[in-house]
Amino acid sequence: MNKRRIINYIICLIFNLKNIILMQLNHKLLIQNDVQIRKTRIRRNGYVSIAHGCRIGRNCLICPSDSKIEIGAYTSINDFSILSGGNIVIGEYVTIAARCAIFASNHVYENPDVYIKKQGITSKGIKIEDDVWLGSGVVVLDGVTIGKGSIIGAGSIVTKDIPPMSVAVGNPAKVIKRRER
Numbered sequence: 001m002n003k004r005r006i007i008n009y010i011i012c013l014i015f016n017l018k019n020i021i022l023m024q025l026n027h028k029l030l031i032q033n034d035v036q037i038r039k040t041r042i043r044r045n046g047y048v049s050i051a052h053g054c055r056i057g058r059n060c061l062i063c064p065s066d067s068k069i070e071i072g073a074y075t076s077i078n079d080f081s082i083l084s085g086g087n088i089v090i091g092e093y094v095t096i097a098a099r100c101a102i103f104a105s106n107h108v109y110e111n112p113d114v115y116i117k118k119q120g121i122t123s124k125g126i127k128i129e130d131d132v133w134l135g136s137g138v139v140v141l142d143g144v145t146i147g148k149g150s151i152i153g154a155g156s157i158v159t160k161d162i163p164p165m166s167v168a169v170g171n172p173a174k175v176i177k178r179r180e181r
């Protein structure tokens with residue numbers, strides 16, 4: 001490792017620690033034991049809880065935006081994934097591959113005479129139940145529930161609820177088969 005990388009690593013470590021300590025002092029962050037968080041950013045604009053045994057990769061962003069993000073036990077979130085925008089509840093033993101984006105909000109755009117940026121935001125929340133696997137690059141939009149045991153194929157965009165034990169792929173994600181015993 002060269003000198004620059006070591007300095008960069010130390011800065012990130014201090015930054016992460018500062019954020020984590022401040023959030024815990026403000027009761028905005030609950031991290032249970034045996035959680036591994038690598039160079040990831042957790043914003044202080046809401047409440048975040050991460051249950052035991054979770055693994056969160058590098059360069060992820062967890063941004064509750066004045067809401068609540070709850071991550072269940074033994075869930076893993078891989079590098080460059082983003083959880084943002086509103087209430088997000090993720091169950092236990094969920095696998096989120098790299099570069100997934102879970103956005104629990106939408107901009108209001110009804111008035112064509114006003115900048116979209118100025119029209120406000122709506123948020124219904126997203127629920128990802130236990131044992132779900134999101135393939136790489138999956139996007140989950142606001143209001144969606146992904147049922148227990150379901151698989152979402154790489155690169156899919158989930159715009160509507162997915163029933164439990166489904167395999168869904170594509171844009172918009174459609175169920176192509178079911179996981180059966």
Ligand SMILES: CC(C)(COP(=O)(O)OP(=O)(O)OC[C@H]1O[C@@H](n2cnc3c(N)ncnc32)[C@H](O)[C@@H]1OP(=O)(O)O)[C@@H](O)C(=O)NCCC(=O)NCCS
Pocket residue numbers: 095096097098134135136137151152153154155156167168169170176
């Ligand atoms: C969803 C997935 C698990 C399905 O695997 P599978 O059960 O073996 O399914 P198949 O390969 O038989 O594909 C079934 C059909 O869905 C299509 N399909 C599969 N994955 C797709 C995807 N991600 N997007 C669009 N279509 C897809 C296939 O082309 C095939 O279509 P066809 O019937 O017209 O030929 C797999 O394709 C996938 O996307 N895995 C994610 C890999 C990943 O991101 N790994 C990261 C490590 S955690």
